[in-house]
Structure formats: C-alpha cells, structure tokens
Amino acid sequence: MNNTAEHQTQKLKKPELLAPAGNLEKLEFAIRYGADAVYIGGRQFGLRAKAGNFSFEDMEKGVAFAHKRNARVYVATNIIAHNADLSGLETYLKTIKNIGVDAIIVADPAIISTAKNIVPDLEIHLSTQSSVTNWRTVQFWKDEGISRVVLAREVSLREIRDIKKHVDVELEAFIHGAMCNSYSGRCVLSNHMTNRDANRGGCAQSCRWLYDLFQTGDELDDYSEIPLFEENDDPYTMSSKDLCMIESIPDIINAGIDSLKIEGRMKSIHYVATVVNAYRQAIDAYLADPKNYSFDPAWLDEIVKASHRPLIKGFYYQPPNKEAQIYGEGPKIRKFDFVGLVLDYDNDTKTATIQQRNNFKVGQEVEFFGPATKFVQTIEKIEDEEGNSIDAARHPLQIIKMKVNKPVKPYDMMRKEN
Structure with missing residues (x-):
C-alpha cells in the first residue's frame, strides 16, 4: 500500500x-x-x-x-x-x-x-x-x-x-x-500483579509473562482448578x-x-x-x-x-x-550479540583496535557494521594490548587488536550470531 x-x-x-x-x-x-x-x-x-x-x-x-x-x-x-x-x-x-x-x-x-x-x-x-x-x-x-x-x-x-x-x-x-x-498508559495489570505502577515508571510487563490457564469447579463450594493446558502445551501470553x-x-x-x-x-x-x-x-x-x-x-x-x-x-x-x-513461546528468531566496539584502525597494517563487549574467539565469523561499514569475516588472529596472541577475548572491556578485511572506523560495531 x-x-x-x-x-x-x-x-x-x-x-x-x-x-x-x-x-x-x-x-x-x-x-x-x-x-x-x-x-x-x-x-x-x-x-x-x-x-x-x-x-x-x-x-x-x-x-x-x-x-x-x-x-x-x-x-x-x-x-x-x-x-x-x-x-x-x-x-x-x-x-x-x-x-x-x-x-x-x-x-x-x-x-x-x-x-x-x-x-x-x-x-x-x-x-x-x-x-x-x-x-x-x-x-x-x-x-x-x-x-x-x-x-x-x-x-x-x-x-x-x-x-x-x-x-x-x-x-x-x-x-x-x-x-x-x-x-498506552491505561493498563493496571502491573499494579495488580506486582504493585508496580505502570503510570509512575514501574511497569513489570505482566502481559509478556507466561501463563497457564485453569477452570474452577462448577459448584460454588468447589474451588478445585482444572488445567486447560496439557503438560507439554506452550504457556499462554498476552504479548x-x-x-x-x-x-x-x-x-x-x-x-x-x-x-x-x-x-x-x-x-x-x-x-x-x-x-x-x-x-x-x-x-x-x-x-x-x-x-x-x-x-x-x-x-x-x-x-x-x-x-x-x-x-x-x-x-x-x-x-x-x-x-x-x-500466544505461546513465539517463533525462534536469529539473535546477534554485540561483541566488540572499534576504537581505532591502522590503515598501514589493516589492524583494528577493538574493545570487547561480549566473548568472541578465533575461528568465529563476525560482522562489522556502522553508518558506512558492513562486511563479514572470520577471525583469524587476536592479540592483546601487549601484542601476545590469545585464542579469545573473554574479559569485559578487554582491548584487543585484530586484522580486518576492510577498513573500519571508530564507533563501528562487531557482532556475531548467537
């Protein structure tokens, strides 16, 4: 349309x-x-x-x-x-x-x-x-x-x-x-479920929780609950x-x-x-x-x-x-993790200085992207700040260097499929 x-x-x-x-x-x-x-x-x-x-x-x-x-x-x-x-x-x-x-x-x-x-x-x-x-x-x-x-x-x-x-x-x-x-702003489900007021900044997103459904007994004095889901059924959401x-x-x-x-x-x-x-x-x-x-x-x-x-x-x-x-768990969607932030790039050596934001290691395929950057490559080698070869960037905010296939710029990102 x-x-x-x-x-x-x-x-x-x-x-x-x-x-x-x-x-x-x-x-x-x-x-x-x-x-x-x-x-x-x-x-x-x-x-x-x-x-x-x-x-x-x-x-x-x-x-x-x-x-x-x-x-x-x-x-x-x-x-x-x-x-x-x-x-x-x-x-x-x-x-x-x-x-x-x-x-x-x-x-x-x-x-x-x-x-x-x-x-x-x-x-x-x-x-x-x-x-x-x-x-x-x-x-x-x-x-x-x-x-x-x-x-x-x-x-x-x-x-x-x-x-x-x-x-x-x-x-x-x-x-x-x-x-x-x-x-927007008219829901009180969060208030009822958690005593957190959605209209005062505390929404617990109760609509996105997973629920089972039950039916109570027909008689007034019968408070038994009859499950409406089978044991292996997906739980219900209002999401x-x-x-x-x-x-x-x-x-x-x-x-x-x-x-x-x-x-x-x-x-x-x-x-x-x-x-x-x-x-x-x-x-x-x-x-x-x-x-x-x-x-x-x-x-x-x-x-x-x-x-x-x-x-x-x-x-x-x-x-x-x-x-x-x-209604249930929802379809499986490919997820990508932000794993590195480009801090600098050396055009002579084709090497990027990267701040680790999530674990990545040699042999993994990663994607670089930014306002004017987008390409995929396999990580062949990682070095720490002292120039020592390491097999993975495991430590939060660790600074590493690695060869990149194309030029990158500061504030470009590196991600990998989860």
Missing part, C-alpha cells in the same frame, strides 16, 4: 528521526548512527524507572554532544502524578531548562501547567500516555500551548492524514518497537508482536508525520544503533528520489538482527487481528 504517486509533484518535508537513549552512551550512539533527536529520562518524573536514566551531569553532557551535532534532546517527564510525585517539580523543570534540553514530553495536566508557569520558554510535547486519537483532541492541546502531540499507537495512517488536514501542529508517531497490550514500519516509509512520510519515533530506552546499544541506522538509510533514500525509490530488503535484515519478537505494522493500515499476538 503506497500513496507516493499523489505526492510526486510535492516537495516532501524531511521528518525527524527520533531515537531512544537510556543512558549517555546510548545517546551518543543514537546520534552517531543517524538520529536527528533523542528522548531521555531523568531521575524523576519519567516512565522508565528501570532504565539507566540521566543524572543532571550526564544530561548536560548529552545535550552538549547532541547540539554540537545539530541534534535535539527531549526529556520524558510523563508520569501520571499523584500528590507526592509533584514534590520538587518546579526545581527539576528549572534545572533541565538551564541545562538546555529542547523539550519535555508530558502527559499530566498538572506538570503541563507547572511547566508553562515556571519555564514558559521550554517546548512541551504531549506524551503518547495521553492516548490522543482524534483531531479535536489535538486541537484542544494545541490551544493549551502544546507544540507537538505524540499520537497514540492506535491511530491509523488515514486518521493521521485527517488530523493533519484539520490542525496545524507537529505530530509524532511511533514507527518501531514494543507495542502496549492496552492503550503483542513488535511494530516495524521500515517497509512503509513512503506512506509514513506522505501522511505528514513530523517526527518518527523508535521505542526502546531500555534496549541495548546494539539495538539502538542497528535500528536507527536502518531507518536513516530508508528515509534518506526515499527523500533523495521518491519517484524511483524501492525498498532495500537489507534494511529489514538489519532490523531483524536487533529484534527479539516477530514484527507487525500495528494499527497503521487496519486494527491488529489475532496474527499480531504472541
């Missing part, structure tokens, strides 16, 4: 590619691998309590790194606050404004009104936690001074085009990553497959979405770099020549190397059906 023909005579606006950054290192890799902007969490008021999150010091370093490379930084401040959660909010907002963040992502009207009063020049983006699904609600929030609305994941492309037609405001939408089993729109970049851009958002502040550096780089290539290829654009299957191959669940297109074309659900 493609709407490119009707837009061929129009000048396309380049959308922002927005990446997750759970810590300072992930922020740097997201930007190096092609993100136009990143969203991060501070130590308070965000919805990923288990992510690394940013101290004010790291936030300042991240903003400086991003701005030097013409990228933007948004801070998630999107809890649904209880009375006790509001303590220290004014000081927090003033601090991040002084650090130089470009916007905050907010769901709670109390935080919105506080921000408008305390830091009126700080841009406010409405979080997907607010579940905005129609143009009149978008108009309401625009009238309240919101400069960007992050749409609910449940909105279709047709609805997005209709919103754009009615309201002149920036729209942000998720194009890749985990899907919530409920309307959704992951969103992936890389095959639909023309439709996404032509719908008028201003910011294309990747989910995953708790995901690995390998995940962030791989996914961002794939979308960067697809977006740039389409904008460079919309009439002659064709999807490169290699981009999806890259995505799969960083993904751990099957992929779907969410609500963009039609409401998901039973095929969007993972």
